[in-house]
Amino acid sequence: MSTTTLAALVPALPALGALAGLLLGRRAPGFVRPLAVLPTLAAAVLAVVVAVRQGGGEPVRAATELAPTGNDALPVQLALNLDGFAVLVAVLVGLVATCVQLYSTGYLRDDPRYASYAALVSLFTAAMFLVVYSDDLIVLLVGWEVMGICSYFLVGHYWETPAARSASLKAFLVTKLGDVPFLIGILALASEAGSFRISTVVTRLTSPLSGFEPAHPTLIALLLLAGVAGKSAQFPLHTWLPDAMAGPTPVSALIHAATMVAAGVYAVARLLPVFAASAAALTVLAVVAALTMTGSALAALAQDDIKRVLAYSTISQLAYMAGALAVADRGAAVFHLLTHGAFKGLLFLAAGVLIHAAGTNSLTVMARTGGLARRAPDAFWTMSVALLALAAVPPFSGFFSKEAVLAAAEHTAFGTAHPPFEGAHAAPAGAGWIVLVAGLVTALLTAAYAMRLWLLAGAPARLRGVASRGDQAGGTVEPGTDSAGAPLVVGPEKAAEHVPEEVPRQAPETVLAQPAPEREHHGHLREPAVMTAVLWVLAVPSLALGLAFPVLPDWFDGASLTPTLATSLLATGVALVGGLLTYATWRHSTALAALRPGHDADPGVMLLGPLHRHAAAGFHLDALHRALVVRPLHGAARLVRFLDREVVDGYVTGAGRGARLLGAAVRRAQTGNVQTYLGALLTGSLVLAVIAVVAATGNGGA
Amino acid sequence: MNPVVPQPLAAGHPGFLSATGVEVVFLLVGLVILGAALVTVTTKQLVHAALWLVVALGGIAVEYLLLTAEFIAWVQVLIYVGSVVVLLLFGLMLTRAPIGRSPDADSGNRWVALTVALAAAATLVTVVIDAFRATWIDLEQRTGPGKGSSEVTGTALFRHWVLPFEALSVLLLAALVGAIVLSRRQKAGER
Amino acid sequence: MHLAYPAVLAVLLFCVGLYGVLARRNAVLVLMAVELMLNAVNLNLVAFDAWLRDTLHAGQALTLFTIAIAAAEIGIGLAIVLLVHRNRGSSDIDRLRDLSEGGGPSTGDPGGGSREETSVTPATDNDTGNGPDQGVPESAAGRRPA
Incomplete structure (x- = not known):
């Protein structure tokens, strides 16, 4: 079979699996699991085969006309574009999706709605494959929207809880808010460039022969950017992502690691020449990325719910990718996308195991009960690996990809960047500076919240028991003699502080979908083997994918992804500082909490100081949205209702009431x-x- | 409002001031009738009202005589004065109407009634006078028996009006039966 | 004789009867007023018959018919009044308000509001002496100075 046929099979298989799963799910429950896992696995294998065959060479393209648009020059084509970016991202999607499906067989094995859930995950995967492989903007949009509706269903999987219902609605509406300008941007771009084919558009933009200059590059780029901000959860449309944690944990892993949020970054990477044509758009992208990465990293430091920490971390890491795109280095962006997909998927899946082991989402409660590392050692240690990758500690994968981003920003800032493709403007130096500074600050914050997460979830009792277990980010851990034996006390006001009013409480997965971990003879909670196996599978790329940096430029645009010495030292330094600072604060606050029962053991509270309250509430962006969007809309709706009820209906009811009054008057004469x-x-x-x-x-x- | 006068005015147009004897008697009796009628509708004593009605109806019989309708006049006396008033008196008795002055003989509608009646009187009098100001009734006897004599009336009634007369007899029978059915006391089991 | 004399007399008599029909409370008095109105009409008929010299004597014949019908009417009318009086204990026509809208005291009927009073008694209509005996004190109690 040719490469293109194989590539066409990649999205088709999970889609067929989803269809079969939806049709057979009720009648043949025995087929649900194979139907969920096997097509995704086959698609992943095929994606690997396609990647190997393509081999980073010239892009393979194939197209067949799908539908006329009324303009013969602008047909919608079912077009495939297999270049280095596409095949590698597809491999990542296949890997993560397979892991999620396998994990879900264990995680949701007692769920009555598992069949529809698995089918929707398959459909979601198929849509992401379509987005990745598609060369046609309209087909890309189709996949993009299918993902949107699938995310709505999956986030609302536990629709019995109001939090899940509102979160799914919010995810759907907020992403749609970005999709409308995205659609307009696509249409404007296609009408200016004369084609829906991404490759054609990019060729026309980059080729010096064509001399094509878009008439409104900034407008188109900003319209597209709105859609990307909605899908990839960038400021100010990022608020749906933390709430989307109301869905099952594997769905969070799927959305966050490989599919939905990655689609936005991937789309910008594919269309980067469009953005590169406008310095203003790049600057806007840089500012958005900088705001998003620092703000959400701060928010991550203040969250109590482990999944919300990871959600804000995802937003922050996506902003890194957006920052790389803002300095017009899509190689670095996609590199970070790959490594982030691996370690964030691992983080979420491990967090799911930990949540089940602890019976709660709350980090505070986890820290108070302790012993998680003993009860779920696989999850804990794989999560440690992923956190190290997240904190960009060498030689974990996150280090290399983040360094690639920072190096690209540094090159742009100092004007030494070379254009990624012919005919493109160099990104503005201001954007480079913004991304560089914000990236360094965020590196510190990332290490801090990763450390905090690890400390709070990671069983202080065990830490104290094993006196000097090495910690790569935080140095050597001292024996916790000062607070040994004293249980961590959490004041009731802390819980209130950590879950502010406007943040919907997460779906009580632990209540609704408790998979009833098998109790072994010793009373230990044991997760199914398939779940832990998946964790270790994902731990490998989290650990080692970064080492591929010498090879990857061949697959990408050719720009070097090698870390530069200055930024490496700087970023690792601030990361170490952040980690150590958090650890020291944690020691201090734990000691204080041991002395005074009312004190908070969470290092985030002390680190952030007065900022903590605002960061925990996501910097009140939800309240801002409510004030700026929801309330005026409510007011307008109330006005319309008033006009309809009182004014328009007034004439109608007035006619009736007049007749009634006349009747009453006549009735009074009826003595x-x-x-x-x-x-x-x-x-x-x-x-x-x-x-x-x-x-x-x-x-x-x- | 100006009806075509079917017959020429006999002997020109006598003035209203030069009243004939018949006219004088007619007017005087008419005044008595009006007075009796007014007392009938305003008196507080119910039995008096019935008695004053006798005066008014008898006065009308006199007017019929003056208008040469003798047979009608006697029928009036017989039926109205003789039977109707007696019926009314019986009605008053059977409904236990109080003897003597009853202060609430008039309803609260009196002022409205007065207004309506006065307005109607004004309108009708205006119209009637406007229409018949100059119309003259020739009461002179030309030939044969009187116009209102029993012979003439009987001839007309049984020659030209036989069918309505018979129909009227059926109606009277129906009224008779109806009155009996209505006034009969029902037995307890019949309802 | 001037036609105006009987015509005006008839008009005035008619209007007096009209007043009586509208103003009298006792149903028998109303019937008397109706008789007055009928007689006014009869007077008109006779006068016009005399004026027109009708060979068929339509006016006089019609007068006879009217008198006969009036006699029947008074018989039936009095029977109805008697029946009403026996059933309701009263023959005051402004207190017979069963057809009023709404019912109950909320309608605020100005003429004595006797719905409750009148609706108490109908069970006695087939009893020989009780109906009127019960009715009189009630109707007396229900009456007010107009």
Whole structure:
């Protein structure tokens, strides 16, 4: 089979699997698991084969006309574009999706809606494959929207809880808010460039021969950017992502690691020449990325829910990718996308195991009970690996990809960047500076919140018991003699502080979908083997994918992804500082909490100080949205309702009421007194007679 | 409002001031009738009202005589004065009407009634006078028996009006039966 | 004789009867007023018959018919009044308000509001002496100075 046929099979298989799963799910429950896992696995294998065959060489393209648009020059084509970016991202998608499907067989094995869930995950995967492989903007949009609706269903999987319902609605509406400008941007771009084919558009933009200059590059780029911000959860449309944690944990892993949020970054990477044509758009992208990465990293430091920490971390890491794109280095962006997909998927899946082991989402409660590392060692240690990757500690994968981003920003800032493709403007130096500074600050914050997450989830008792277990980010851990034996006390006000009013409480997965971990003889909670196996599978790329940096440029644009010495030292330094600072604060706050029961053991509270309250609430962006969007809309709706009820309906009801009033007036005359009736009757006939007489004599006179 | 006068005015147009004897008697009796009628509708004593009604109806019989309708006049006396008033008196008795002054003989509708009646009177009098100001009734006897004599009336009634007369007899029978059915006391089991 | 004399007399008599029909409370008095109105009409008929010299004597014949019908009417009318009086204990026509809208005291009927009073008694209509005996004190109690 040719490469293109194989590539066409990649999205088709999970889609067929989803269809079969939806059709057979109720009638043949035994087929649900194979139907969920096997097509995804086959698609992943095929994606690997396609990647190997393509081999980073010239892009393979194939197209067949799908639908006419009324303009012969602008047909919608089912077009495939297999270049280095596409095949590698597809491999990542296949890997993560397979892991998620395998993990879900264990995680949701007792869920009554597992069949539809698995089918929707398959459909989601197929849509992402379509987005990745598609060369046609409209087909890309189709996949993009299918992902949107699938995310709505999956986030709302536990629709019994109001949090999940509102979160799914919010995810859907917020991403749609970005999709409308995205669609307009696609149409504008296609009408200016004369094609829906991404490759054609890019060729026309980059080729010096064509001399094609878009008329409104900034406008188109900003319109596209709105859609990307919605899908990839960038400021100010990122608020759906933390709430989307109301879905099952594997769905969070799927959305966050490989599919939905990655689609936005991937789309910008594919269309980067469009953005590169406008310095303003790149600057906007840089500012958005900088705001997003620092703000969400701060917010991650203040969250109590482990999944919300990871969600804000995802937003922050996506902003890194957006920052790389803002300095027009899509190689670095996609590199970070790959490594992030691996370690963030691992983080979420491990977090799911930890949540089940602890029976709660709350980091505070986890820290208080402790012993998680003993109860779920696989999850804990794989999560440690992923956290190290997240904190960009060498030689984990996150280090190399983040260094590639920072190096690209540094090159742009100092003007030493070479254009990624012919004919492109170099990214503005200002954007480079913004991304560089924000990236370094975020590196510190990332290490801090990763450390905090690890410390709070990671069983202090065990830490104290093993006196000097090495920690790559935080150095050597001292024996916790000062607080040994004293249980961590969490004041009730802390819980209130950590879950502010406007943040919907997460779906109680632990109550609704408790998979009832098998109890072994010793009373230890054991997760199914398939779940832990998946964790270790994902731990490998988290650990080692970064080492591929010398090879990857061949697959990408050719720009070097090798870390530069200066930024490496700087970033690792601030990461170490952040980690150590958090550890020291944690020691201090734990000691204080041991002394005074009311004190908070969470290092995030002390680190952030007065900022903590705002960061925990996501910097009140939800409240801002409510004030800026929701409330005016409510007001307008109320006004419309008022106009409809009181003014428009006023005429209708007024007509009826007038008739009723007349009727009531006439009814009052209906006294039952015959003499009154007769008097009225005679008066009326008298009046008529007088009128007749007057009329007759008047006529006679005239 | 100006009806075509079917017959020429006999002997020109006598003035209203030069009243004939018949006219004078007619007017005087008419005044008595009006007075009796007014007392009938205003008196507080119910039995008096019935008695004053006798005066009014008898006065009308006199007017019929003056208008040369002898047979009608006697029928009026017989039926109205003789039977109707007696019926009314029986009605008053059977409904236990109080003897003597009853202060609430008039309903609360009185002022409205007065207004309506006065307005109607004004309108009708205006119209009637306007229409018949100059119309003259020739009451002179030309030939044969009187116009309103029993012979003439009987001839007209049984020659030209036989069918309505018979229909009227059926109606009277129906009224008779109806009155009996209505006034009969029902037995307890019949309802 | 001037036609205006009987015509005006008839008009005035008619209007007096009209007043009586509208103003009287006792149903028998109303019937008397109706008789007055009928007689006014009869007077008109006779006068016009005399004026027109009708060979068919339509006016006089019609007067006879009217008198006969009036006699029947008074018989039936009095029977109805008697029946009403027996059933309701009262023959005051402004208190017979069963056809009024709404019912109950909320309608605020100005003429004595006797719905409750009148609706108490109908069970006695087939009893020989009780109906009127019960009716009189009630109707007396229900009456007010107009």
